[in-house]
Amino acid sequence: MQNDALHSLMNLKSTAIQRKRMKKCPYCFEVVEEPAARCVHCLQFFIDSLIDADYRSLDKKKCIFCGKKILSEAKICRFCRHWLDEVNRTADDIDKID
Numbered sequence: 001m002q003n004d005a006l007h008s009l010m011n012l013k014s015t016a017i018q019r020k021r022m023k024k025c026p027y028c029f030e031v032v033e034e035p036a037a038r039c040v041h042c043l044q045f046f047i048d049s050l051i052d053a054d055y056r057s058l059d060k061k062k063c064i065f066c067g068k069k070i071l072s073e074a075k076i077c078r079f080c081r082h083w084l085d086e087v088n089r090t091a092d093d094i095d096k097i098d
């Protein structure tokens with residue numbers, strides 16, 4: 001009986017994963033749906049090849065933390081991973097997602 005309960009629980013879990021492919025943004029660690037070219041939370045692109053082709057035409061700004069060039073509309077720096085619009089966001093907030 002216990003095994004059956006465990007088995008159905010595992011089935012439930014795998015079904016949920018199959019229905020929506022999710023991944024974690026490497027920059028802001030929010031969960032986003034696949035396939036996504038960019039994160040809906042921090043607006044960073046995931047694909048580096050896209051950056052080579054289209055990145056040049058997009059507006060840039062300097063990260064106020066590390067000084068590297070990032071998208072002007074990005075909410076997070078892809079290099080130092082500091083939030084640019086939510087300075088109050090703490091490491092505790094990020095831990096809650098896990």
Ligand SMILES: [Zn+2]
Nearest residue numbers: 025028039042
């Ligand atoms: Zn993100």
Ligand SMILES: [Zn+2]
Nearest residue numbers: 063066077080
């Ligand atoms: Zn930075």
